[in-house]
Amino acid sequence: MGNPIQTAISPTRAEDYPEWYQQVIKESDLADKSPVRGCMVIKPWGYALWENIMRTLDGMFKQTGVKNAYFPLFIPLSFLEKEAMHVEGFAKECAVVTHHRLEKGADGGLVPAGKLTEPLVVRPTSETIIGDSFSRWISSYRDLPVLINQWANVVRWEMRTRTFLRTSEFLWQEGHTAHAEMKEARERTQLMLDIYARFAEEYLAMPVIKGEKSAAERFPGAVQTLCIEAMMQDRKALQTGTSHFLGQNFAKASGIRFQSAQETEEYAWTTSWGVSTRMIGGVIMSHGDDDGIILPPKIASSHIVLLPIIRKDKDRQSVMDYTDNLAQALREKSYGDRKIDVEIDARDIGGARGWEWIKKGIPLRVEIGPRDIANNSVFVARRDKSPSEKSSITKEQFIAQLNDILDDIQKNLFERALEFRNKHTVQIDSKNEFLDFYSPENPEKPEIHGGFALSHWCGDDQCESTIKEDLKVTVRCIPFDTKTEAGKCIWCGKPSHKRVVFAKAY
C-alpha cells in the first residue's frame, strides 16, 4: 500500500493534463497523427464513436423536418468575399487550391500546373456556397422554410492543433435553414441549440451550459451565436456546439430573395448550426481517468467485451462455446436505438488484454472461465468503477439486467461530471478574488486554476478583451438561465445587470 498506485496512462491527469490527453488518445486507439500537418487519422475505435454520434444526431435533426444534402467541397474565392465579416474571419486559415494538374518540372519532379483563373478555397464552412443554392431554390414564401443539413469534412488551417479539439481538417455537420419570418428563424436557432444540449447531456453524459456568445465571440457574419459550453476536468471550458441566427446578412450576400404572401419581395432569414468531431475530445476530457477513456454507453464504440479465460487446453472448447453463446444472446438485445455490440477477445496475452479494454473505455468487461461456467455465472467489471472491482452474477441475471447496468453507468458519468462542474463553478464579485481564481493553485502546474466564474460583466468589449489578454479568460456565454440582478462589472466596476460565465477555454 506504500507504493504509488499504478495507472494505465502516464502521466496522470494531475501530473500533466495536456500530455495525459495525448496519451489517452494513443493508448485508446481512437486516433493517430498523420503525415499531413494538423490532420488526424480517425481509427476504427474512434470512428465507431463518431458513427454513433452521427446516427443519433441525424435522427434528432430529421424529426424536426431537416433533410440531408451535399454541397461542393470548393468555394470560389469571390463567394467567400460576399460577406465582409465572414471572409475576414476565415481568410487567415484556409487551404487554397490554385492548380488542377501536376506536371514534370525542370528537375524532373512534379510541380503544380494548370493554374485556375479563380482560386478555390476548401470549405471552412458552407454558408456562401449553400446560400448560392438557396438563392436558386427559393423564389416564393411557399418554398420556405428550407431545412438542410450536410455531414462533411471542413478545413481550417490552424497553426496550433490538438487531436479532435483543433485540427486542420475535421468532420462535422452543418445545418443551414432559410425562413420567411425572423421569428421562425430565431426559433430554429434555439431549437437546434436545445437539440445539441439534449444530445450532450443524454448521450455524451456531458452537462452543458446553454447561452449566448458575446459580440466578440460570435460566428463571423452572424447576428447572434448561441452555444453550449461544458467543463473539462482541467476546469477549462469546451464549446461543444453552436447555433447561429444569421439575420438577413447571408441572404443579402447570396441573394436569397422570395416573394411573400403579400407579393412583396423579401430577403430570407437564415440560420446555421454545427457540431464536430471536437465532441470526441469533450468525451475524453469529461469522463477519462488515469486508466484511459470511459465511453458513455449510449454512444460507446462497443458495449461489452467478453474475455474468455483459458488456462488449460482441455477447457478451450467449453469456454469458447459458452462465450459464443453468451455473445449471441447479448447481440439479440438492444440498448436505446441500437443493437448491443459485443467484442470477443480470445487473445492469449495475459493481463495486458484486460488493460487494453480498460484504456479503450468499453463500458463492460466480462470474464468467463471454467469456474464461471460451472456456476453458470459471469465475472463483470464496469469501466466507471475501479479496475479491480468485479462482481460475479449469473448469466441470466446479467442478460436481464444489462440495460439497467448500462443506464446506471450512463447516469453515473453524467452525475460525476455535473458534480465536478458544480464544485468548480463559483459566483465571484470581487476583482481580487477573480484574479486569484484564475491564478495557478500550484506554481508547478500553471494550468490548474479555479474553473468557471459567474461574475458580472458590463458588456463592454474593452473589459472583455483586457481580461482575455491578461488572464487568458473569456466570456464563454451569457447563460439563458442567468437572473437579472444589479451588480458591478468584475473588471471595471461599472453597473451590470447580469452574470456571465467566465472561463479559460479550449
Added chain:
Amino acid sequence: MGNPIQTAISPTRAEDYPEWYQQVIKESDLADKSPVRGCMVIKPWGYALWENIMRTLDGMFKQTGVKNAYFPLFIPLSFLEKEAMHVEGFAKECAVVTHHRLEKGADGGLVPAGKLTEPLVVRPTSETIIGDSFSRWISSYRDLPVLINQWANVVRWEMRTRTFLRTSEFLWQEGHTAHAEMKEARERTQLMLDIYARFAEEYLAMPVIKGEKSAAERFPGAVQTLCIEAMMQDRKALQTGTSHFLGQNFAKASGIRFQSAQETEEYAWTTSWGVSTRMIGGVIMSHGDDDGIILPPKIASSHIVLLPIIRKDKDRQSVMDYTDNLAQALREKSYGDRKIDVEIDARDIGGARGWEWIKKGIPLRVEIGPRDIANNSVFVARRDKSPSEKSSITKEQFIAQLNDILDDIQKNLFERALEFRNKHTVQIDSKNEFLDFYSPENPEKPEIHGGFALSHWCGDDQCESTIKEDLKVTVRCIPFDTKTEAGKCIWCGKPSHKRVVFAKAY
C-alpha cells in the same frame, strides 16, 4: 389517339438520350449544377438515395469484418509519387493546394498567401495516405489482416463532366485491406466484387457482368482490377464498381512490412475497392422512362406518397384524418431493413402534383378521396406501370400486401433491365458484323449502336487500342463466366481462347 403521347420528360430517350438524362435529373430533383466547375449539389431527394445505398453497403462490409475509419483529405505530393504508375494515372487531373491563407493583394482583392513548402493534392483516391498509416499499424503477422473502409469525398479534375457519372468531386467509399498471404488478398478482392454485384442486382435492380479488366483498363498501380459492368438503356456500359488486387506494389511504395510467423520480414499484400455516387447515374439510366426516374423500392428515397384529394372544403377534415391514419399504419411497417417511408403531399396544385411524384420515381402513389373513404379503399398507382394504370383496393389489403407489391416492383425492374441487356448482347465472330454492330443504326441518332458484343480478343494491347480509337469501343471486361474456346481475335484474326465483353462505355 392521333396525338403523340405526352411524356413528362422532354426530350424522350429516343429523341436525345444524353439530354433526356440531364432533364430527368433536373425534373426529379435529385441534383443540381453548382457554380464550381464540374462539382454537383446533391439535393435531398438524391442524397436520401445515397444514404440508403451507404447504409446497405456499410452493413454488408461490416458483416465481413471491415471497420470504418477516416484519413486526411490532403495527400503530400511526395506520397503520390511513391508509386510510379499510380501518380502517372492521377497527375493530370488533381486539385492542388499550394497556399494556406488569403491576403489583401495590390488591387485590394484577396490573393493566395502563405505558400506551402510541399503542395498538397486533394485525394483522388487514398492508397498512398492510407498505406502510410498501415505501415505504422502493421508490424507482425498478428496485426493482419487489416480491413478498413472510408466513406469520403474525392476529387478528380475531369475535363468533361456529367452529373453523377463523372464529376470533379464525388462521394464514394474506398476499402483498403492488407494481408499476410497473397491468396487471402486475392480472395478479399473477389469477395468485395461479389458484394458489389449482389448489391447492384438485389438493391439497385441492375444486372451486372462480373469480370476482370484488361491491363490497359486497370487501376493505376494495381496487379489486377475486377469490375462489374451494367448496360444502360442507350446500350452503353457503365462500370459500377471495381475491386483491385494491388499485389505488393503499394506495400513496397509505403513500406507496409511485417514479421511473419516464420520470423522473416515480408511485405503485405493489399487490396482496394470502391463504389461511388456514379451508381445513382446507373439507377437513372437502367430504369428511367420518358416520365422520369423509377426508383427501386429497396433503395428508394421514400416508398410511398399519399395524395389526399379534396375537392370540397367539407371533405378536408375527413380526408386528412384518413390520410394521416393510413400514413401512421404504413410507417409502422418495415420493408427489408428499413421502416416504410411515407410522404404526404396535400398541396392544392391540381394534376401537377401527381406528375411531380412520377418524375421523382417514387415506387407507389396512393390517392385518397371521399369516395375511397366511403369504400374504405385506396387508389394505388405503381411507378413501374403506365401513369394511368391505377387500381382500387381496400385499405387493409393495401397494408397487408405492401411488401409484396414493393417486391414485385423491385423484381419487375430487374427483369426488365435483364431482358434489355440480353436483347442487346450478341456473340459476334466476324469483323464486318462487329463494325456494323457499332455503327449508328440511324444516322440521325449517332449514339444508338448495337450494345454488348461477346467476341474473341487476342489479348494484345495494340488491337485493344485500335478498336478504342476507331470505334470508341473498349474491352469492358473478361467475364468470369466466359468459357475457354478456340476462336479468332475479332480485330486481327490471331488465335484467341476466350470471348470478352466489348462495348461503348461511360
